[in-house]
Amino acid sequence: MRVTIRLFARLRDIAGASDFERDVPAGSTASTVWISLAREFPDFNAYTDAVSTAVNEEYAKMDSTLSEGDEVAFLPPVSGG
């Protein structure tokens, strides 16, 4: 199935793209997508314990199961204000 991945701040810089589509196996979770991204972009590994995720513009748990067409965002630690 196809999902859209969105990245922000340093994660976007590391990947060199803010959003892109990926084919992932049915039953994928935010976590399994993250693990595959970390294989592609090894600098992501430093964020594995600190990253947050959002699915379809709502905060979600890393073990959330994704569906066809979902947008999954990975958020490094925030620094607004």
Place this chain on the structure above:
Amino acid sequence: MGVLAFVVTADPLDLSSIITLVERRLEDGPSSAGAITSFLGTVRNNSRGRLVERLEYEAYEPLAVKAFRRIATESAERWPETHLAIHHRVGCLAVGEVSVAIAAASPHRANAFAACRYAIERIKQIAPIWKREYFDGGDVWVEGATADPEDDEARQTAFRLACV
């Protein structure tokens, strides 16, 4: 014209418009304002021993607006009849520019102060917004809290800070 309560924008922030907004929201209820507090976050000229030249803010806008709304709901549960508005800037900001504007209106000053402080502490915990510091010789993304709106410990920390 409709000023919205929770906004992420590349335009300069206007505090007076959100003060008017929270005052009017409160007046829709039984009590008018006895106190209005506000907070402006501004770009400081130094950070961790370095001179800052400018900042760049980035947001996941739809989720940031939802986070602001969630913060206002949490605040209203704790401090009834206290209305919040939160506007956050994105893009490039020079030293001294306003990055975030918050207004709180309440019948009572203690609640207005507390809600305003709570809002900025929660923004720093859960708003999907990032700043990049540009200084002489480089730049760095600032990374603070892992955003988790369900983290009750973080929420209690914000409540404690709001009530000191």
